[in-house]
Amino acid sequence: xKMKKSICVLAAAVMAASMMTACGESDSSSESSAEPxxxxxxxxxxxxxxxxxxxxxxxxxxxxxxxxxxxxxxLSPEMIEKIYGIAADKYxxxxxxxxGVSTAEEIACFDAADEAAxxxxxxxxxxxxxxxxxxxxxxxxxxxxKLNDPVLIVNGNSVYMCLSNDNAKAKEIIG
Amino acid sequence: MNKVRKQRLRLQQGIISIVSLALIVFVVGWTINTAVTGxxxxxxxxxxxxxxxxxxxxxSKKKTKKKKKTDTSAVTDTTSSAADPQTTESSPDTSSxxxxxxxxxxxxxxxxxCFIGDSRTVGLELNGDKAKADFYASQGxxxxxxxxxxxxxxxxGNMGTVIDGASQKPYSRxxxxxxxxxxxxxxxxxxxxxxxxxxxxIKAVQPTAQIYIQSVLPVSxxxxxxxxxxxxxxxxxxxxxxxxxxxxxTGTNYLEINSFFKDETGMLPEDAAADGxxxxxxxxLKWIDLLAYLVPxxxxx
Numbered sequence: 001x002k003m004k005k006s007i008c009v010l011a012a013a014v015m016a017a018s019m020m021t022a023c024g025e026s027d028s029s030s031e032s033s034a035e036p037x038x039x040x041x042x043x044x045x046x047x048x049x050x051x052x053x054x055x056x057x058x059x060x061x062x063x064x065x066x067x068x069x070x071x072x073x074x075l076s077p078e079m080i081e082k083i084y085g086i087a088a089d090k091y092x093x094x095x096x097x098x099x100g101v102s103t104a105e106e107i108a109c110f111d112a113a114d115e116a117a118x119x120x121x122x123x124x125x126x127x128x129x130x131x132x133x134x135x136x137x138x139x140x141x142x143x144x145x146k147l148n149d150p151v152l153i154v155n156g157n158s159v160y161m162c163l164s165n166d167n168a169k170a171k172e173i174i175g
Numbered sequence: 176m177n178k179v180r181k182q183r184l185r186l187q188q189g190i191i192s193i194v195s196l197a198l199i200v201f202v203v204g205w206t207i208n209t210a211v212t213g214x215x216x217x218x219x220x221x222x223x224x225x226x227x228x229x230x231x232x233x234x235s236k237k238k239t240k241k242k243k244k245t246d247t248s249a250v251t252d253t254t255s256s257a258a259d260p261q262t263t264e265s266s267p268d269t270s271s272x273x274x275x276x277x278x279x280x281x282x283x284x285x286x287x288x289c290f291i292g293d294s295r296t297v298g299l300e301l302n303g304d305k306a307k308a309d310f311y312a313s314q315g316x317x318x319x320x321x322x323x324x325x326x327x328x329x330x331x332g333n334m335g336t337v338i339d340g341a342s343q344k345p346y347s348r349x350x351x352x353x354x355x356x357x358x359x360x361x362x363x364x365x366x367x368x369x370x371x372x373x374x375x376x377i378k379a380v381q382p383t384a385q386i387y388i389q390s391v392l393p394v395s396x397x398x399x400x401x402x403x404x405x406x407x408x409x410x411x412x413x414x415x416x417x418x419x420x421x422x423x424x425t426g427t428n429y430l431e432i433n434s435f436f437k438d439e440t441g442m443l444p445e446d447a448a449a450d451g452x453x454x455x456x457x458x459x460l461k462w463i464d465l466l467a468y469l470v471p472x473x474x475x476x
């Protein structure tokens with residue numbers, strides 16, 4: 001009997017606790033909106049937001065947050081080295097999504113091992129874009145706009161590249 | 176009367192206890208789930224949103240059971256009789272359930288192989304997961320431009336032709352595919368002549384390699400919307416009349432792989448290529464599996 005009573009009490013407590021948490025709003029955006037005085041550091045906040053995400057998280061967010069025409073798939077570290085020429089020891093975390101060849105859509109995000117590695121990775125991304133421009137210009141010129149105006153952002157030791165039809169959204173995600 | 180009341184009370188208490196326990200289990204489960212996946216997504220993990228491409232491969236693997244049977248009837252060896260190629264190809268089991276080659280590439284890293292071709296081969300490089308294989312391919316390349324255009328970045332950093340690329344190191348297996356960009360050419364004889372030239376030059380720089388000329392892969396109906404020349408009737412005829420002829424004239428192996436990718440309507444399935452021509456990852460993996468199955472690495476070692 002006592003056992004049943006304690007179960008009921010426990011259930012009531014858990015239910016009450018869950019109801020209270022459901023009423024709460026822990027969304028960071030609402031927290032920041034409650035403090036307009038911090039708006040002046042919005043850009044800085046964006047950088048902090050980007051830095052708080054790993055390269056993999058950023059790549060996944062760019063993948064999930066933007067509509068792509070092509071079917072993008074992640075590359076293995078070996079394939080990243082083959083396609084981008086970026087060895088695994090250059091970065092602590094990284095993820096690359098590529099499509100087929102029907103579009104130039106691509107995502108590449110890396111947390112470089114250090115500043116020099118970040119510069120190398122950025123250069124490798126630029127080389128990849130240049131090679132893609134050469135590949136599509138006579139074959140699929142419709143893809144040139146996204147290659148000629150790529151989103152390629154370096155934030156500290158992180159390098160983010162996104163080739164899509166929605167640069168505004170990509171920049172918003174990267175912050 | 177009292178006994179009945181007591182029984183009813185016990186029953187009520189029992190029901191309340193079960194419901195309470197269920198509630199506790201639910202709330203604890205919900206709490207753990209939201210802690211792991213984030214509140215906004217509730218019970219649905221973020222990764223579930225677009226995970227179809229990543230999971231489809233594993234799902235499809237579960238669908239079919241592999242039959243342990245070696246069927247290399249799709250390989251036509253023309254090396255014995257260059258003038259008269261063997262055209263006896265027993266039709267392969269092309270139904271989706273007949274993927275007897277599924278998973279064959281897991282044991283084959285293709286480190287002894289190179290691939291030469293156009294944009295479809297570029298797609299295979301990107302999505303075939305064979306980092307140790309070499310690919311000498313470029314978008315828009317055709318059999319004539321392959322002979323002259325320097326579209327390949329060589330190991331020394333210079334640019335070269337696909338032949339320059341293929342001559343950089345010894346290979347056991349060389350897979351070639353051209354034809355989709357040449358489908359509408361007014362002179363298919365030029366295609367044959369240039370293809371024979373290419374294969375002859377590759378044989379000269381790779382005298383011990385086995386060269387495999389792959390049939391042109393099929394297209395889905397979406398390709399015909401882009402250009403009416405892209406039909407499977409045209410491709411089948413092109414393979415039969417010209418691609419096979421190249422293999423015969425050069426005494427190389429003809430790989431009839433086209434029919435492995437057709438559905439029951441004789442077309443490439445719609446989901447196999449975003450634009451009807453260039454294979455998705457799933458189909459690139461199927462392609463590489465098929466090659467590993469038809470021409471295993473061990474046979475050439």
